[in-house]
Amino acid sequence: MGFFERLLKIDRRIIFTLIAIAIAMPLFFDVSMYVETTSEVRGVFTAVDTLSAGSKVLISFDFDPGSMPELQPMAESFFRHCFSRDLKVIVMGLWPQGPLQANWALDVILNEPDIKAKNLQYGVDYVNLGYTAGNEVVIQRMGSNIHAAFPADYYGTPLDDIPLMKGVRNFDNIDFVYNLSAGYPGTMEWVQFAADRFRATLGAGNTAVQAPLMYPYLGKRQLVGILGGMKGAAEYEVLAQRPARGVRYMFSQGIAHAVVIFFVIVGNVAYFATRKKRKES
């Protein structure tokens, strides 16, 4: 059997091993790759960077552990950016596991030396409202009264006893809404209800799969910006001059994508080389 036939008949497990190596090897090297920043990511960054100290920011965790590698670095760099600029952070989730993942991200950031030094108080500087079922209806209800949508926070304390939530009745008292989304309910619902209906300034971080679907919403008072997949996370970290997991993963991504493109080319070359023979048989 010719070289190309054997190439086509390669056992899938060899391909799997190649990909595993292509992903694992780069993680050992500490290469801070040049990540070119795009305007959609700068949109979100500047929106947060221009907020005055003490302004209130709402972040909604609408994804599950399956999308954590892409969205958790976004959450962490967002928290780091907000706390370093003394913004008040309100966390919530439209997916059941959302608020828990928020706590994991908060644990990481609140123990970083410069943030730890500010010894931020739960209920004064940041609060976690937890999960409420109802998908887009929750956003709609938050438009008229957040206290009705979230009677109590993640730990069960009623919202009226939380100092941070005192002045917050609906989206008019929130300066910036950031939505990390991996599907439904997600950014589309936040655009339709929070941005279109209640005029909130909205930014979003999406998994690489969802990001292209959201491009039509950029600009026109709907989305100030959007972070797509790990590349978006790395860009945000570069803009904040705090390279972290996002940038480190980008080197591994680069190699992995080069390998996949190599597979596409080799696969097609082998396919076309053997096409004449297949036609004869």
Added chain:
Amino acid sequence: MHPSPDIGIWIGALLTLGIFSFLYGDNPYYKFCEALFVGVSAGHWFVTLFWTVFVAKMIRNVEIGLNTFITQGFSAGMADYVHWSYIFGGILGFLMLLRLFPKIGWISRWSLAFVVGTTSGLFFINYLVSNGLRQVEKSILSLGAEFWFGNLILVVGTFCGLIYFFFSKEHKGAFGGLARVGIWFLMITFGATFGYTVMSRMSLLIGRMDYLLGNWLGLIG
């Protein structure tokens, strides 16, 4: 190389390797992890839904309604229909369970009818407004504006795409040509989505490798 002391990380790592063994072939180690995951995930979903929806939505509302009955008497209780009316959600839900008994299983159709009826009414409006009207509103672009070239392609692309999804005319002649251009545009979009999805799947694998090599074995970072 300093493996993590946390037993939880060890369990997670061994289960991850068990799932990866599926790549080699269907084997008992993989079947064990799959079975454990099936049980744990079903249990997790039911408990989460029970507390966050069943108790938080129905039980709490009915409780508030009941104690208005008890504390403020019958008429005030009735006026507070906002809360005790949630009992109907529970009744319809209970009717759904009757499906398990063949004789009276047909009653469960009432709750199915309620769910399907309500969502179809909602879908009619949601799809017509956000998919239909809103997209048309955004597709109307001026060809005189300064980036007229982009707009021209956008309008042509949407136009030909719609022609492709036209079912009452055979795709032949000029009409077939337009449909062909439409499917070309669709293929570009599918290619872009494929490219983007490769990036997100690779990130998932990187996340797992980081967990195995970093958190578990402590080899990197």
Added chain:
Amino acid sequence: MRKVAIFVFFLLFSSIFVFPPDKAFAQEETEMPASPTKVEASDTPNDNGHSITVKWKLSADDGAGKNNVVVYEVLRSDSPEGEFELRGMVPAGESVFEDQGAKDRQSPNYLPSHKKFYYTVRAKGDGIYSDSEVSAPGYAYGQWFHTGKFPVFVAVLAFSAFALIFISLARKGKKLYVRPLAGIEAVDEAIGRATEMGKPILYIIGLGSADMIATIASFTILSRVAKKTAEYQTPILIPCYDAVVMAVAQETVKAAYLEAGRPDIYKEENVFFLTSMQFAYVAGVNGIMLRERPATNFYLGKFYAESLILAETGSVAGSIQISGTDEIAQIPFFVAATDYTLIGEELYAASAYLGREPVLLGTLKGQDWGKAVVIISLILGAIAASLHFQFFLDLFRVQL
């Protein structure tokens, strides 16, 4: 006469509030900004009857004259002489404020509809202010029709009219043409192949719930496929992800076997619940594919990230695969790894094409006419936008 006296008394009385003694005399007459005039309170249109809109004419010293107005404060009370309560603030230069209340009786911000309220607007500089006269009473009430949603109303009527006209035409036996769909023509051939090889058929309805449009389209196609498998006596395996979908699938297949005159060979356990976890489900289906080696796999309905594993494992097992979904993120994998793919709306059209029932064909034609209207308005819109006919563009503007 009595009214005037009360009014004068009120003016004196309220002036004490407005000019607290210690400040009132120290403040010169000239520094105080002119008070806003013509304050009107009326119901906010198109709402649920719990919000009142307050309008006023800007104070003479706002943007002109002394130009020392910074903000307007809107105050409300239950009666002209009653105690006024601050409801909200609006920056200088603006002359409208929406007093939004809650509809829930228990909420502290409850604003009952049909109750008369009196408003006064305070033009405020830094520390100095002046109040307008009290407005005539205004009350909130709910409207019966939301005028902002008129374009949607027209679209709903037009769309339903198209569908109903074509349904009645179809019922009168008028021949309606629907173009052939590559994926659907392959269905019969694929089932035939499974029968020759004596292998089962695997039908995956996807991860959607029973009321999702893609799942319902899949049920219609399943009913046709099941009828075919009954005639050919080929077993059909349907692992389900959702309990309600499982129940509906069981009944669809049973009815199809009945129609084909073979109720005896219908096996209820072939349509079973696997798990409601996305990846446990895909792992379970993979196991079935590798163990049962089905000749034909159908993936029709709502699919998410697991679509690639199903399609890839299916091709390893060497089966013919027909796929279809309206989830745009998954179509590339079905196009790449399966033999035929129904793209988005083609999945919905397949149920009309397969069923050939006049009514289904009628709605499909109605849809096509809807698309024709969209195409025409697209072209007209491009022309209108280039020539700046704003009127045409507003036709599609929808106020939520």
Added chain:
Amino acid sequence: MRRVLPFTIVSVTGFFMLVQYFIPREEFEWIYEWTLDWIIVIGCFAMLLGLYSLTYVSVNKVRRKTPGWGYNLIALAGLFFMLIVGFVPGQESLVRGSVFMHLFEYVYVPVQAAMFSLLAFYIASAAYRAFRARTVLATILLVSAVIIMLRLVPLGPLSGINQWLANFILTVPNMAAKRAFWIGVGLGATATALKIMLGIERTYMGRD
């Protein structure tokens, strides 16, 4: 009673939800919010149905000792352990640190993440085996995918052009085709919803 009532419920609730969109009055808004909450509550009971069916199938397999019954036993054990740990401590089981949450963090999360990352391996093998430029359409899909993938690979001077090309693809043809797709799906879904409300589409109810 068996067939007429369910379809009347479907039409009545369907048309009510259609009409309430246009009527902002308070009563309609209340009913809108209730119906949505009731559907979520019904979802819980449907979940109970699924759980019953899973236990019923697994218990039968274990009792009849069908091949592989050991795995069904493990699934049942996992399920009931989660139910016990989830219900006994009451609502606190959902707060971090409880055994229920430990199981979620150290069993559910790693396995789901591992399952998702299997996709990376499968995408690589699909790129090698299924990703053929057989037809003109497949070639367009392939070229467009490679351009988007090249955005992440550092190409030096070339990456500037590729970046512009990829952005053009994402913002123009991608958006045009997506709009056509959404309008198509939108009208299709609206037609199907209308068929359900008019009682023309009945398969979801099955026939008795």
